[in-house]
Amino acid sequence: MTQQPLVIVGGGMAGAMLALLLRRHGAGSVVLVESHPLTLPEAPPLTPSFDARSTALSAGTLAVLDDLGLGQAIREHAAGIGTVHVSRQSRLGLTRMSAQEEGVDQLGVVVENRWLGFVLLGALFGDDAITVRAPDTLSGIRRLEHGYQVSLSSGDVLETPLLIAADGARSKTREWLGISARDHDTGHDALIANLSLAGPHSGIAYERFLNDGPLALLPLPDQRFALVWTGPRSQVEQWMAMGEAEVMAELQSRCPAEAPRLTGIGERQRYPLVLTEACAQVVPHAVVVGNAAHTLHPVAGQGFNLTVRDLLALAQTVGGSDQPGSLTTLQAYAQKREKDQALISQASRWVPELFRVQQPLFAHSRQLGLVALDILPGLRSGFAKRAMGL
Ligand SMILES: Cc1cc2nc3c(=O)[nH]c(=O)nc-3n(C[C@H](O)[C@H](O)[C@H](O)COP(=O)(O)OP(=O)(O)OC[C@H]3O[C@@H](n4cnc5c(N)ncnc54)[C@H](O)[C@@H]3O)c2cc1C
Known part of the structure; x- marks a missing residue:
């Protein structure tokens, strides 16, 4: 030695x-x-x-x-992730990956x-x-x-x-x-903050592909989400400058309907992507x-x-x-x-690039991608195993 x-x-x-x-x-x-x-x-x-x-x-x-x-x-000091809920703004196509389906207690945890x-x-x-x-x-x-x-x-x-x-x-x-x-400068930033919720998140992490870029809501202890909200740099600048009520309204309108309602947002910080x-x-x-x-x-x-x-x-x-x-x-x-x-x-x-492209062909295939993930348990399971690092 x-x-x-x-x-x-x-x-x-x-x-x-x-x-x-x-x-x-x-x-x-x-x-x-x-x-x-x-x-x-x-x-x-x-x-x-x-x-x-x-x-x-x-x-x-x-x-x-x-x-x-x-x-x-x-x-x-962490919240377990039991389910990952993946969706696309104003489109069909939704998939869920669950710990139960993978035969594990949790897909992972979220920690500050x-x-x-x-x-x-x-x-x-x-x-x-x-x-x-x-x-x-x-x-x-x-x-x-x-x-x-x-x-x-x-x-x-x-x-x-x-x-x-x-x-x-x-x-x-x-x-x-x-x-x-x-x-590779994506021209996008990530805005992060902690969010308080009106109800329990039940260990569900939400990944939502928006026209601006992907948004993630990750479960945290004490009925909170950790937010990762990405978008073009100038757009993120506006979200950073908004008052609390205004930014909450913008954010709420982008969240999946299934997620608990947001009641507050903590300090916002941004990271260039x-x-x-x-x-x-x-x-x-x-x-x-x-x-x-x-x-x-x-x-x-x-x-x-x-x-x-x-x-x-x-x-x-x-x-x-x-x-x-x-x-x-x-x-x-x-x-x-x-x-x-x-x-x-x-x-x-x-993945973020694919979901950003607006052409109908791409829109169709990424929808199919989400639908396929939902219909074919083997495909979803392979994806979940890779994300779990197994
Ligand atoms: C918004 C966001 C959310 C993320 N979420 C996740 C997630 O949920 N899951 C996940 O797996 N990953 C996530 N990541 C990625 C994760 O944050 C990175 O993988 C991690 O930060 C890498 O850490 P690092 O130690 O390599 O680098 P850094 O965090 O950059 O740390 C480098 C360290 O080196 C020190 N340093 C720099 N120069 C010197 C020097 N000359 N001498 C001595 N010290 C020096 C710095 O002070 C610093 O402490 C996320 C990233 C971002 C931006």
Whole structure:
């Protein structure tokens, strides 16, 4: 086992999760560098990852959290998803995916990112072999014969056999590694907020394809929904500027009739939907993960779930390895993850596009798509299994 620590740059959802998984799968020591302060236990952290959003965690992600001993803590502050209800504005065609049909207790759960951060960071701080350097920032890297020298803005210098870039879509580490990235600006933004409801949501998540873009209502504890409402940037700007009564009326008119009535909206925040894809994910002694590797459209809540499957495979491949930075080892990891990444990235890119196109032929085929999903349990089941990360 190597004596030098594995170094992760970025202590967001991906970096924090990876540090824990690497330890679980045999890594001797890990250093996590995060540019924002990470505080515990007084207050849940507020960083670019652990912010006001909520995340739908698939059954597969929950199983990984269970293995880390964290599943219960997450479930205590999460709402289960029993059914996903998919519909299209003012059209026929509706499908439901249900836990019962899949033979599982839940399709997944929805948790607020702040709580997810609180649980992950609690576990990080509880492991003496994980050193958290926050706030501190990567200020430069230098290639050594058997790894990288990593300089931090605090003035500290570390040496590592494996440098992991988990510093988000605009990753500096990726850039310094000489790995370029492709950006696709959708021209759309996502507005997120928490909503209070007049009645129980009964564990139903709603995914609604509107002419502007998809809208998701995800169940949260205490009779609330987490809203992800996407649309053209100028349109989202208007929704952000509206008074509460006006924006509630706009939103209510777009919600499926089956969903409980909305009674209030919390603080609104917006995220530009720029989809990023790294041109390579591994080079000798370095690997790129999370948003730094692939930033997806939030349409089906797949970004973090896909990342967790990557991180598990990476930890299993390099965690106990004597040569975690060997290109052969890293390439084996990349190859293992290629198919799943391609499928999910393409689906989350093309599904919103397909539903946006207004031509009658497309309108007809996407309607048929929803109807087919509803009529053919096998098709729906395959879709649900993939979304559950199973
Ligand atoms: C509106 C919205 C809703 C979503 N909903 C879901 C969902 O329901 N389910 C799901 O699976 N996914 C969802 N996602 C995707 C999910 O949020 C991402 O997969 C996740 O945020 C990726 O985390 P990350 O740690 O890779 O990147 P980030 O969250 O960007 O974190 C990067 C971290 O690196 C730090 N950093 C940056 N530069 C440096 C540096 N030089 N030195 C040190 N630290 C640095 C930053 O401060 C930050 O903490 C959603 C995304 C959006 C936008």
